[in-house]
Amino acid sequence: MMLEERLPAVCVLLSLLTFVEPYNSPLKPTWPNYKVPVILPQSISKLDKAQFDADPSLNVSSSCGAECHKYSSMPTYEDLRDYMAYETLYSNGSRTMTNVGIYVLSSSGGEGRSRTKRQIYGHDGRFNIYGKDFLLNYPFSTSVKLSTGCTGTLVAEKHVLTAAHCIHDGKSYVKGAQKLKVGFLKPRYKDGGKSLNQTNPRIPEKMKFQWIRVKRTHVPKGWIKGNANDIGMDYDYALLELKKPHKRKYMMIGVSPSGRYLPGGRIHFSGYDNDRPGNLVYRFCEVTDETYDLLYQQCDAQPGASGSGVYVRMWKRQKQKWERKIIGIFSGHQWVDKDGDKQDFNVAVRITPLKYAQICFWIKGNYADCRDE
Numbered sequence: 261m262m263l264e265e266r267l268p269a270v271c272v273l274l275s276l277l278t279f280v281e282p283y284n285s286p287l288k289p290t291w292p293n294y295k296v297p298v299i300l301p302q303s304i305s306k307l308d309k310a311q312f313d314a315d316p317s318l319n320v321s322s323s324c325g326a327e328c329h330k331y332s333s334m335p336t337y338e339d340l341r342d343y344m345a346y347e348t349l350y351s352n353g354s355r356t357m358t359n360v361g362i363y364v365l366s367s368s369g370g371e372g373r374s375r376t377k378r379q380i381y382g383h384d385g386r387f388n389i390y391g392k393d394f395l396l397n398y399p400f401s402t403s404v405k406l407s408t409g410c411t412g413t414l415v416a417e418k419h420v421l422t423a424a425h426c427i428h429d430g431k432s433y434v435k436g437a438q439k440l441k442v443g444f445l446k447p448r449y450k451d452g453g454k455s456l457n458q459t460n461p462r463i464p465e466k467m468k469f470q471w472i473r474v475k476r477t478h479v480p481k482g483w484i485k486g487n488a489n490d491i492g493m494d495y496d497y498a499l500l501e502l503k504k505p506h507k508r509k510y511m512m513i514g515v516s517p518s519g520r521y522l523p524g525g526r527i528h529f530s531g532y533d534n535d536r537p538g539n540l541v542y543r544f545c546e547v548t549d550e551t552y553d554l555l556y557q558q559c560d561a562q563p564g565a566s567g568s569g570v571y572v573r574m575w576k577r578q579k580q581k582w583e584r585k586i587i588g589i590f591s592g593h594q595w596v597d598k599d600g601d602k603q604d605f606n607v608a609v610r611i612t613p614l615k616y617a618q619i620c621f622w623i624k625g626n627y628a629d630c631r632d633e
């Protein structure tokens with residue numbers, strides 16, 4: 261397949277910010293079809309060795325709420341190229357910066373960005389996930405713990421999606437990022453499983469983390485530049501590549517539909533909240549507002565849940581089956597000024613078509629496998 265000529269910037273922008281309106285049966289929430297752009301590396305430059313001097317902060321807060329985000333100016337094509345450039349950190353401490361080109365393969369106009377009315381719902385509680393049957397089963401088994409304290413989600417044989425702030429504070433890498441590891445909950449038996457028999461079914465003594473080292477990480481420049489400021493939050497995601505395959509089932513990533521197309525308007529995620537050490541905590545709640553890059557909700561969550569993959573389950577028409585996909589990354593708290601009242605929201609970064617193209621490229625290493633979404 262050949263890339264078509266680069267289209268004028270305005271045209272590119274339009275197609276990056278629009279999508280094909282989904283067919284949506286009221287009974288069956290269906291995955292929309294998106295036009296995914298192509299992101300290709302154009303140049304790679306070496307950077308100085310990484311500094312690991314930032315104190316890990318498990319939460320990010322920003323005073324720019326949904327309204328502020330909605331009325332901030334639209335990024336230009338050059339802005340987007342800049343935000344989508346990315347830094348790669350290797351386990352030996354060396355770093356590279358990759359500049360990218362953004363292309364669309366076909367052009368057709370569309371509706372502008374959608375805007376939904378703000379609605380505030382009460383929040384739902386959280387559920388501890390107990391018992392190996394649940395913990396070791398999909399989708400909970402895709403939640404892993406980062407040695408820096410956050411949560412991540414398995415998105416490929418060797419890849420974990422998480423929040424950027426779990427490894428980088430916008431200026432520098434956090435102290436624990438140099439020897440970053442990913443923890444998998446595994447059952448541990450008192451005697452190594454020797455006494456297992458019919459009358460004594462497999463009841464593990466307890467669950468324990470087994471760790472795998474991270475080989476390299478990718479962080480978008482939009483985060484590094486932004487330094488967790490107004491636009492920075494939009495780029496609070498990172499991808500980790502493990503030294504070896506984890507051999508578990510993973511969850512696919514998908515482009516985030518608008519909140520109004522989600523089943524029940526809800527999102528789901530599981531994470532290792534720090535107020536419940538050693539427990540995987542599951543929750544779901546309604547999306548209360550959204551911008552092009554963020555989903556606002558009031559799911560209960562404590563900092564350790566940062567980096568959790570936010571997922572939904574919808575019907576995939578082409579495959580004629582239900583599919584669960586990660587459509588966002590839980591970032592953290594945000595105080596939003598609403599009519600003079602400070603309101604506490606939890607924010608998730610949406611996987612937009614552009615971010616999908618980038619993360620997919622990081623996973624697959626080529627764009628051809630990232631065309632179909």
Ligand SMILES: *[C@@H]1O[C@H](CO)[C@@H](O)[C@H](O)[C@H]1NC(C)=O
Nearest residue numbers: 317318319320321563593594
């Ligand atoms: C963020 O975390 C710090 C310390 O962990 C805490 O003091 C602060 O209140 C938290 N901020 C928010 C908005 O949750």
Ligand SMILES: *[C@@H]1O[C@H](CO)[C@@H](O)[C@H](O)[C@H]1NC(C)=O
Nearest residue numbers: 349350351352353354355476
């Ligand atoms: C670190 O690792 C990367 C990737 O494996 C390699 O390209 C680079 O040369 C290494 N740097 C040093 C200083 O060893």
Ligand SMILES: *[C@@H]1O[C@H](CO)[C@@H](O)[C@H](O)[C@H]1NC(C)=O
Nearest residue numbers: 454455456457458459460461
């Ligand atoms: C099964 O395990 C229980 C508890 O460890 C033990 O008391 C019992 O003798 C075992 N039965 C057999 C058939 O090994």
